[in-house]
Amino acid sequence: MSEHKGQALSWQIVNGAIELTLHREPCNEIGSLMLGELENFVRALPGLMNDAHALILHSSQAAGFSAGADLRELYSRSQGMEKAEAARGVRDFLERIHAVMNTIDALPLTTIGAVHGVTFGGGFELALVCDILIADRMARFCFPELRLGLIPGFGGIPRLKRDLGNAVVRDLLLTGRSFNVMKAQQIGLVSQIAAEGEALRVARATASQVGKFDRATTAAAKKFVKPIPYEELKQEIDIFCDLYARPAVEEGLRRFVENEGPQPYLP
């Protein structure tokens, strides 16, 4: 199916590039709905790739690319559930989202993330699977998980370690601070900066450029330069699940979910 419109995301092929558009209110939180539709997309990919040389991931939500994991769903699902059952549910979710991320990460075509606004947590991790990141001038990135007593769980740390210097990874992870697009380009995360509202246009131009090259050569080059850190990705799930079992995490989630003040996203 070369075109699909779901509740959380849609895809279509435009000028030889698959465009995956995230559009779940309010800011593409990744919960069971988004995960299920991402899995559908991954299942459709083999057919889509016959007609495409690139994949563009972007969001049509004004607030940004994605605010990350759906913390409200994570919190509410754990309520009234045995600890062990809740932990099994979290591990299952993580294994499924890792399978999606790993598949996109290793695709034999060029993947381009066009991000704007909030690109936080799991949304940041989704952006990290892309080969090339193009960011709107107003994009902002953050790994806030330590504020909740967790680590990023959708593959963020192994992919950051793969792509950036370790001192930078420590800074971003251990402070949990958000940072702007200038910093993102300075540390090597973002390839190109687009004017406000222009990231998708720039991504399309880039997709058009990469479409000039032989697909087999692109696939071979990508496989050579972009290893998938499978072992560390598995370790990340284990560490996340160990941390999730602690009472402090439930308390952190509760504080976030019940916070009705204006500052839940500020550290």
Added chain:
Amino acid sequence: MPTTEHTLDEILNLAAAHFRVPREKLTPDDDFFKTLGIDSLQALDLLTRLEHHFRIELPDYELQGVSDFRTLAERIQSRL
């Protein structure tokens, strides 16, 4: 280096223009969440615009508990 008052004035001008609030309605000691009617995500948007405008990097944890323009100006001034 600009004075804190000058920095404060630039912040108020930028906030008024972006959030479409009459400039004369903004004063240094206003709670910007209330005066501008913004939430934390919009506050991060304001922070990004201020970082670009002043060509600085201001970690968001320095804004924890900050809600008035004057203190915001002081935080920015310390990075100029």
